[in-house]
């Protein structure tokens with residue numbers, strides 16, 4: 001009974017705020033479109049907002065007001081899966097049980113808001129100073145917000161070359177479970193350190209760097225507008241501030257491209273914003289539908305690679321730390337995707353590792369999302385550093401289904417999958433080690449400059465962009481140094497490449513060329529001046 005009232009109230013609200021004279025239903029709809037070629041798929045991706053949840057010969061699209069008429073005009077066969085997504089959400093939310101269960105961190109029954117994430121990370125760093133260190137990224141978001149993450153490791157403040165697992169979530173604003181799993185894993189590691197033998201080992205040998213919410217502006221907009229819509233329904237109040245809950249389905253960041261705010265019921269909000277997961281440099285700017293050059297597209301890549309501050313933060317971290325494994329979290333397809341999409345030179349490592357993680361979560365180990373993508377996180381990190389890279393598309397019920405049906409139901413398998421990755425991150429068979437001894441107080445910097453290829457014909461007119469790895473650590477008090485890094489030759493490059501290692505003691509420096517393959521150790525022995 002309660003369910004019916006909520007749905008009908010919401011429908012009434014939506015009807016009340018639909019602009020007069022508008023054409024077509026002012027709802028968000030999910031449709032599945034039949035395609036027979038890659039070019040048809042690319043055409044749809046360039047025009048519409050895709051959900052990630054595709055299968056063979058079928059593309060699932062989220063249609064914004066006005067999109068249905070455009071889809072009709074193109075002549076594709078399609079099936080409407082959900083006519084009114086916001087009403088469907090209200091219905092499933094009302095039907096879902098939201099009782100508290102025991103979880104790492106606070107026992108929540110609803111998705112965190114941005115302030116919850118920030119407060120929890122700040123409190124963990126304050127309460128566990130030897131284990132958790134707060135990171136505030138150098139670049140603020142476009143709307144001026146600080147972007148936070150944490151490092152977790154035994155003796156976390158020591159500067160060393162330990163193998164590091166980089167874990168993040170919510171490049172895409174509406175994919176709320178992606179941030180939840182990262183935050184819950186942070187609590188899980190803190191709560192189990194010193195108690196669970198395996199977690200204790202991982203945090204002694206390695207380090208986690210975690211950013212639950214990369215796209216803070218987009219997430220805040222999505223999360224708060226959905227809450228506002230729920231409040232409006234619950235209290236039968238007119239929508240204020242946020243319009244109608246459509247904004248809960250925002251994907252991109254909040255870059256203003258036009259400087260004009262248009263009521264969302266009248267215009268596809270994807271006219272604004274850049275897709276952060278299409279803004280990384282590797283093969284940026286393709287013409288095959290892997291990203292879009294249209295500001296109106298949900299996969300708009302921006303005017304150039306690295307135009308968005310959120311991804312610059314991730315880039316600068318990856319290029320300056322000893323990261324040997326990356327997972328970036330998304331929703332939804334219930335799949336584990338990997339760098340290179342199944343064609344990476346290291347797929348003999350990536351494929352079985354992906355399978356083990358997929359099995360723990362009950363997902364498919366598909367490798368790629370089933371259509372071309374360029375400028376993405378895991379492809380870039382793998383191509384420039386050789387680090388093992390995965391994208392996990394969590395769940396199958398939607399971008400942010402009721403908490404009980406997604407996060408509460410699935411988090412245990414996700415924790416086990418992250419543990420499998422962390423174990424691979426600290427395993428020297430899967431990366432390279434550069435070590436030696438020098439006088440305590442000296443510093444060691446591992447460097448490499450290279451050019452990362454963009455897609456041919458991309459709009460910048462450049463073939464590649466200059467990028468640089470530079471990782472600096474002090475020599476330990478016992479005189480040793482040991483850096484866990486990717487191989488010196490990048491995976492997609494045919495000729496051998498070297499690192500440059502600079503050891504600096506006082507005003508003296510010594511420089512070495514280092515060639516090291518995956519699974520091998522380059523031992524420089526004693527460095528004397």
Ligand SMILES: [Zn+2]
Nearest residue numbers: 172175330331
């Ligand atoms: Zn996503």
